[in-house]
Amino acid sequence: xxxTLTMYGLGHCSxxxxxxxxxxxxxxxxxxxxxxxxxxxxxxxxxxADEWGDKIINRASLTWRAMTDEExxxxxxxxxGAKPAVMKRPAIEAGDLRxxxxxxxxxxxxxxxx
Numbered sequence: 001x002x003x004t005l006t007m008y009g010l011g012h013c014s015x016x017x018x019x020x021x022x023x024x025x026x027x028x029x030x031x032x033x034x035x036x037x038x039x040x041x042x043x044x045x046x047x048x049a050d051e052w053g054d055k056i057i058n059r060a061s062l063t064w065r066a067m068t069d070e071e072x073x074x075x076x077x078x079x080x081g082a083k084p085a086v087m088k089r090p091a092i093e094a095g096d097l098r099x100x101x102x103x104x105x106x107x108x109x110x111x112x113x114x
Contacts (some may be wrong), residue, residue: 003008003027003028003029004030004031005023005029005030005031005092005095005097006030006033006093007020007023007030007031007033007090007091007092008033008035008087008089008091008093009032009039009089009091010084010085011032011036011037015089015102016032016089018033018102019090019102020094021088021112022107022112022114023105023110023112025109026111035080037074039084040080040081040084042077045076045080045081048080048087048091049076049080051098052088052091052098052100053076056077056080056087056088056091056100057076057079057080057087057099058087061086063085065085069084071083088100088101090102091114097110
């Protein structure tokens with residue numbers, strides 16, 4: 001597998017920063033995309049929703065907690081378009097691998113000690 005990947009997240013997200021640092025330390029070339037500064041297009045959001053389903057939405061986030069019931073009822077594609085910070089992060093694409101979050105399993109899958 002090529003040691004290049006694309007990571008989607010927020011520049012100010014400490015988890016994304018830790019993930020990027022650990023990946024680079026273990027030989028990965030990371031292309032980071034801040035989804036607030038460079039919002040995902042509707043087809044990109046749809047692709048992520050198709051890949052991860054409802055798991056793409058971070059229901060533990062402050063953004064989610066601040067949303068109205070009406071906003072929470074929207075489909076993930078629309079939710080991420082209106083409030084990019086509600087997306088679970090980091091979302092990682094490495095070749096054919098699609099990984100979500102920075103869990104021990106994600107780390108192991110990318111060869112980073114958990």
